[in-house]
Amino acid sequence: MSAAGNIRLALVGSPxxxxxxxxxxLTGSRQKVANYAGVTVERKEGRFNAASxxxxxxxxxxxxxxxDAASLDExxxxxxCRGFYPGEPAPDVIVCVVDATNLRLHLRFALEVRxxxxxMVLAVNMMDAAKRRGIEVDLAALERELGIPVVPTVAIxxxxxxxxxxxxxxxxxxxxxxxxxxxxxxMVDPDALHAETRRLLSLAVTMPRRTAEIDDTLDRWLLNxxxxxxxxxxxxxxxxxxxxxxxxxxxxAIDAGTVAxxxxxGATLPExxxxxxxxxxxxxxxxxxxxxxxxxxILFAFIxxxxxxxxxxxxxFLLDRMMSKAGLSGRSFIPLLSxxxxxxxxxxxxxxxxxxxxxxxxxxxxxLMTCSARLPVYALxxxxxxxxxxxxxxxxxxxxxxxxxxAGILSALAVSWVMKKWRRDKGEHPLMLELPSYRIPHxxxxxxxxxxxxxxxxxxxxxxxxxxxxLLWFLLSFPSAxxxxxxxxxxxxxxxxxxxxxxxxFAPLGFNWQICIALIPGLAAREVAVSSLATVYAxxxxxxxxxxxxxxxxxxDTWSLATALSLLVWFIYAPMCISTLATIKRETNSWxxxxxxxxxxxxxxxxxxxxTYQVAVLLGAG
Amino acid sequence: MDVxxxxxxxxxxxxxxxxxxxxLSPNDAIARRLRExxxxxxxxxxxxxxxxxxxxxxxVQIGFTRFALRRAEAARIRVVRAVEQAA
Numbered sequence: 001m002s003a004a005g006n007i008r009l010a011l012v013g014s015p016x017x018x019x020x021x022x023x024x025x026l027t028g029s030r031q032k033v034a035n036y037a038g039v040t041v042e043r044k045e046g047r048f049n050a051a052s053x054x055x056x057x058x059x060x061x062x063x064x065x066x067x068d069a070a071s072l073d074e075x076x077x078x079x080x081c082r083g084f085y086p087g088e089p090a091p092d093v094i095v096c097v098v099d100a101t102n103l104r105l106h107l108r109f110a111l112e113v114r115x116x117x118x119x120m121v122l123a124v125n126m127m128d129a130a131k132r133r134g135i136e137v138d139l140a141a142l143e144r145e146l147g148i149p150v151v152p153t154v155a156i157x158x159x160x161x162x163x164x165x166x167x168x169x170x171x172x173x174x175x176x177x178x179x180x181x182x183x184x185x186x187m188v189d190p191d192a193l194h195a196e197t198r199r200l201l202s203l204a205v206t207m208p209r210r211t212a213e214i215d216d217t218l219d220r221w222l223l224n225x226x227x228x229x230x231x232x233x234x235x236x237x238x239x240x241x242x243x244x245x246x247x248x249x250x251x252x253a254i255d256a257g258t259v260a261x262x263x264x265x266g267a268t269l270p271e272x273x274x275x276x277x278x279x280x281x282x283x284x285x286x287x288x289x290x291x292x293x294x295x296x297x298i299l300f301a302f303i304x305x306x307x308x309x310x311x312x313x314x315x316x317f318l319l320d321r322m323m324s325k326a327g328l329s330g331r332s333f334i335p336l337l338s339x340x341x342x343x344x345x346x347x348x349x350x351x352x353x354x355x356x357x358x359x360x361x362x363x364x365x366x367x368l369m370t371c372s373a374r375l376p377v378y379a380l381x382x383x384x385x386x387x388x389x390x391x392x393x394x395x396x397x398x399x400x401x402x403x404x405x406x407a408g409i410l411s412a413l414a415v416s417w418v419m420k421k422w423r424r425d426k427g428e429h430p431l432m433l434e435l436p437s438y439r440i441p442h443x444x445x446x447x448x449x450x451x452x453x454x455x456x457x458x459x460x461x462x463x464x465x466x467x468x469x470x471l472l473w474f475l476l477s478f479p480s481a482x483x484x485x486x487x488x489x490x491x492x493x494x495x496x497x498x499x500x501x502x503x504x505x506f507a508p509l510g511f512n513w514q515i516c517i518a519l520i521p522g523l524a525a526r527e528v529a530v531s532s533l534a535t536v537y538a539x540x541x542x543x544x545x546x547x548x549x550x551x552x553x554x555x556x557d558t559w560s561l562a563t564a565l566s567l568l569v570w571f572i573y574a575p576m577c578i579s580t581l582a583t584i585k586r587e588t589n590s591w592x593x594x595x596x597x598x599x600x601x602x603x604x605x606x607x608x609x610x611x612t613y614q615v616a617v618l619l620g621a622g
Numbered sequence: 623m624d625v626x627x628x629x630x631x632x633x634x635x636x637x638x639x640x641x642x643x644x645x646l647s648p649n650d651a652i653a654r655r656l657r658e659x660x661x662x663x664x665x666x667x668x669x670x671x672x673x674x675x676x677x678x679x680x681x682v683q684i685g686f687t688r689f690a691l692r693r694a695e696a697a698r699i700r701v702v703r704a705v706e707q708a709a
Binding site: 191 | 656
């Protein structure tokens with residue numbers, strides 16, 4: 001809720017106009033990310049105080065090419081600008097952001113916004129890039145012709161929004177509704193909008209050439225059929241090697257910290273259930289999850305940087321044909337790439353796919369992308385079973401990890417292809433994707449993006465995972481073993497009984513009862529499977545020394561290679577994340593789709609693991 | 623000589639001017655969006671490149687912007703090859 005006296009700004013603009021960078025510059029870390037009421041479109045709000053002492057609440061509206069909405073995002077922007085959005089107050093001032101290097105496209109949208117007749121300021125962004133390219137924009141002429149205040153902004157410079165804030169401060173109380181230059185009938189006529197855009201351009205803009213030379217050169221190489229695909233493969237491969245190599249020192253530090261904290265708490269508190277809950281349940285469980293934050297952050301740093309640089313749409317361009325053959329679209333690439341970090345933001349990112357069929361297909365296969373929550377499981381199993389050796393210039397462990405990623409991708413393409421054939425769909429599904437100018441990502445935008453992702457991940461850790469860790473600890477600790485027990489205490493617990501019962505179903509896959517127990521909490525979030533295994537083995541260990549020993553030597557001693565491979569394959573497919581299923585429900589608003597996703601993923605997981613285990617045993621890995 | 627072509631028939635890196643965008647069906651949403659993106663009569667248009675598989679999609683320069691368009695989308699756009707200017 002904005003306090004009385006706050007001025008509500010709404011930032012609007014076409015995709016790639018630098019609107020979010022401007023939003024980050026204005027509000028810094030004072031941002032709140034949520035959803036608009038009733039829909040799953042992301043709502044970003046922030047606030048800032050101007051030098052005058054006046055405080056502003058800023059809403060970063062979804063990017064739109066037109067108010068004649070073609071997607072849910074654009075509909076939200078349209079309704080909010082008009083002040084019709086339920087539960088959202090109408091903005092006091094609309095700040096329409098346009099890219100100075102892309103005015104032909106963006107001015108048309110600005111004219112459309114102006115026709116709403118709301119108080120409005122035009123921010124001509126990326127004035128620095130325009131200057132470098134020799135583009136001259138006569139802001140005074142624009143201001144005169146448009147009849148609204150026009151200010152220059154440079155979102156990547158610290159003082160780049162000063163002119164905007166000064167203008168808002170000066171006129172915020174007195175910005176009048178613009179006088180329309182065109183009749184209401186002209187508004188619906190696209191030709192009139194284009195004619196007016198052309199008139200403004202000829203009056204106010206001189207451009208030595210239509211495109212940036214650097215874009216032409218980069219596109220010639222990066223979109224070249226051979227070199228482009230090779231570059232894309234190289235970029236992806238480097239990302240995965242970096243995630244594996246760079247994260248290790250940070251993970252070791254977190255691990256050491258968790259162990260030290262556990263020992264300290266264990267030694268300080270008296271023996272008993274509380275000590276056990278804190279050390280074996282909460283500290284060990286949470287530590288085993290937070291340890292993977294470095295990998296998530298490194299992966300997201302790459303994804304955000306690629307997105308900011310303008311390379312991601314190029315990747316979509318290169319892959320569109322292949323993906324549309326498989327019943328997806330080039331636009332699916334970005335959501336699917338995000339799903340490598342987590343399927344939840346990935347599925348939420350499918351909102352940028354306007355076509356309903358492409359969107360649904362992307363949502364259904366997104367869980368097959370190897371999300372970061374699987375990395376803990378993969379890292380544990382690869383570390384324990386795959387020897388640390390060089391294969392040519394590559395690390396064998398890295399190669400196996402790469403293979404698991406590839407298996408997920410190929411399965412996703414196969415599944416979406418089958419879905420396409422199943423539907424026998426003949427309709428047309430558009431691409432129409434803008435390839436923006438290349439840009440050097442600004443550290444501020446990458447850091448704010450990373451902070452949001454880390455916060456989302458940690459909130460999940462804090463909520464669902466903590467609750468489950470405690471539940472699991474309870475299942476593992478009660479009922480306690482009788483005084484004359486010969487077997488380990490866990491055999492008498494609820495968890496032991498459930499795990500033993502499950503082995504009847506999972507024995508053909510080579511899963512022992514410890515794995516079966518870990519699969520239960522793993523249903524809520526895959527990464528919990530690792531902390532659960534740690535808990536299971538720590539509690540069933542005979543001594544304190546064994547309990548604090550790392551999980552790696554334990555499983556490499558007690559599991560066969562066939563079991564490890566089978567579990568790796570299981571995690572490629574298994575629908576092991578209730579949060580993902582909940583997101584699918586929210587995004588499709590259909591329990592049927594949730595059922596389809598769960599059913600096919602479970603079926604694939606069981607079948608693939610069964611084949612892997614049985615073949616591995618036949619080959620002598622049992 | 624003015625010859626109207628589909629954008630898909632235009633050779634790469636050849637300057638042309640948009641004549642019109644055709645609706646393939648009544649209220650063609652794709653055609654409407656193409657017009658909003660700047661494919662309107664009189665705009666300079668050029669096909670810059672094509673994707674690596676089956677030459678799909680096309681990289682199309684319109685105004686100051688580049689778009690990836692599938693052939694089915696680009697085929698809605700009628701263009702006229704630019705006459706070589708003396709100046």
